[in-house]
Amino acid sequence: MADKILVLFSHPLLERSRANKALISAYQQHGACTFHDLYEEYPLFDIDIEREQQLLLEHDIIIWHHPLYWYSCPPLLKQWIDMVLTVGWAYGPGGTALKGKKLIQVITSGGSEAVYQQDGNNRYTIQEFLRPFEQTARLCHIQYLPPFVVHGTHRLDQATLLVFRVALGELLDTLHSDDHSAVDWTQYPTMHHFLASRTAL
């Protein structure tokens, strides 16, 4: 059965972001995606918890798509996590509503991949910075898949962006149509590695 994908997109100033404008067109063109623009839905941060939980239940794969601001997500996504993942529903006693769902983060980051290294300026890898999100998913019995990371957005030209956009579309296709229950995700640091392994096949 085909997995249904929910994209929780979170960007406070999309109109000034070339990279994200290019990337999200992938979702809009993909038939099997529910594109949910949080800053457009809740400009006053008044998140409709019931509606959000219902959306989660109706989908199998959840994508948190957001820029990396100060090694974290924009405030509305944090608000979303705080409000929607309630105790007794998503975690804690009886909190198994999201059991068996999968989570992928799609991240845009201004810094290059080189700075996200032990010897780089940021001293930690992007995966290390994403640990709080990974653990959040884990606590909610959600399987955390490798992130889709677009590094160095400040320096990317339009052609490279297009490459990323195509890769993202490819990922959506695979996730939607193929059976990947047998995939051992731990061997892929990012989704680019996963996509590369498929191309190699």
Add this chain to the structure above:
Amino acid sequence: MSSSFLIQALVFIGAAIVFVPFAKKLGLSSIIGYLLAGIIIGPFGLGFVGENGQDLMHAAEFGVVMMLFLIGLELDPKAFWEMRKSITGLGLSQMLGTTLLLFPIMLTMQWSWQGALAVALAFSMSSTAIVLQTLKEKQLSRSTAGEASFSVLLFQDIAVIPILALLPLLGHINPAAPQTDAHGSLIEGQPAWLQGLSVMLAVGLILLAGRFLVVPFLRYVSKSGLRELLTASSLFVVIGVATLMQVVGLSPALGAFLAGVVLANSEFRHELESNVEPFKGLLLGLFFVSVGSTIDFNQIKNDPVTIALLAALVLTVKFVVLFVIGRFSKMGRDQNLLFSLGLSQIGEFGFVLLSFIGQINIIDPALNAKLMAVVAITMATTPFLLLINDKWILPFIGIPEAADKREADTIDQRNKVILAGFGHFGNTIGRLLRANGIEATIVDNDPDRVELLRSMGFKVYYGDATRLELLKSAGLEEATLLIAAIDSPETNHFLISRVREHFPHLKIMARAKNRYDAYELMDLGVNNVYRETLYTAVHLGVDALVHLGFRKYTANRQGQKFIQFDEKALVKLAAKRHDLKEYILSVKEEIEWEEQLLLNDLNSHNNMNDQSWDSEHVREVIRGEK
């Protein structure tokens, strides 16, 4: 109207306005000022008033009637019913205890037992006027002591009626003939069952008329929009009830109290309060002045020892009885002292009963005059006793916890927010507050709207919110916030300037029609000004931006920033406005203001972007392009 009446009035009022502020300035109760004024103008002082001080006292006693009406207004029937136990319990034990202690003491003075009993009963009365006025001044009406005092006084008020009926049995002459002015009744001499029936009928009439006649009548009058007619109607209600009570031989004060209780739940409560309040204040003041002027210093001069001893004795006995009662009802020590000292005087009913006792010859006139002096002296001691209690006794016993707890109740009973104007604007505020558990006291002057909203369960009071008296009775003194939401800017300004003048520390949030109205409110010293058009217009503007393709979050942030910016500009321009030679802006100047505003908007635009989230901006900085 004779000229001598005017001169009398002039002397009384003149003395009051000289001495009361004087007493207040010294930190004393206003009652001391009134008494002092009475003593000075009385026969012993300057001699401006002679024998007719007594007559004036009878007229001024109506102040007590009005006071009880006002007390009734603050006590709805449910609260009154809850007090029934303390009224009978405290009241009965006070009266029995005092009478039983005083009676044997007075027998030892070689009076007849009839005289001793009659005087003991008269002396067991306390002064409603002095006690309640003092409690109100000290804002202790709703403390434990305040409520207990009120119960005792109310019981005494009721007890006067059987006592007046009983006294003739003690007298030596025909009991039916003598009557006091205050208690001349049409039905006297009728068979007992008929008297009883008419009393019940009268009380029933008050209860029914209060509910089904007075309120529709006031509604009808209020629609005329004439304020003086409402004042007249209020007086009509009080005087009408008092007269009815006299006809059936009941205490007018008691009747007024009942009428007050019945009307306590009506929307006219605050309006009635504010209409009757000035008359009550004035008449009560005159009452205290006349008490001062009737202190017969000649009697005191002739026999100072007996009178002083008697006064001291009565005060002590009453204090002890009250204190023991207070102990039994588990009052805190501070509350008990206030209760016992407060009620230790002999009251105005003491005068009434003594003069009746004199008429029926139970005691001889010379002794009666001395006893009158005793009553007046004890009344004059109360403010001083309470002052001593406040300054020298209470500080040593500390304030127990229980008193603090009561204090909180007092605040709870008053709403902390007063909302003036309940049209579409105020209505929205009221609903929002209510949805969050805040019940504001709402004042509005549209009788139809008041009726409608009350039927929907809102606590809305009818009245003109610019009247300080009305606001005071609505609890302005205890309030922490006034929301001025009246539609007409003129009325709103008038309200605010009056409140600012008399309650400079009260927080005010004001509705403004537009920018120019806001300037004027800021000139009045109001910092929280809300233009009724600004937020709606910005909201529409935000939606327009969204419709034109702006991101919702961005449009909302721009709207918020626009409001902040515009409010800052408002403050800046409000100050600048005074640099102009003329206050009234000409059309040309208005256009200049608008231009300046628009210019400011354009200049501000660059700062309104969210640069930290703007990857283009960050990229340019990193690349060294900026």
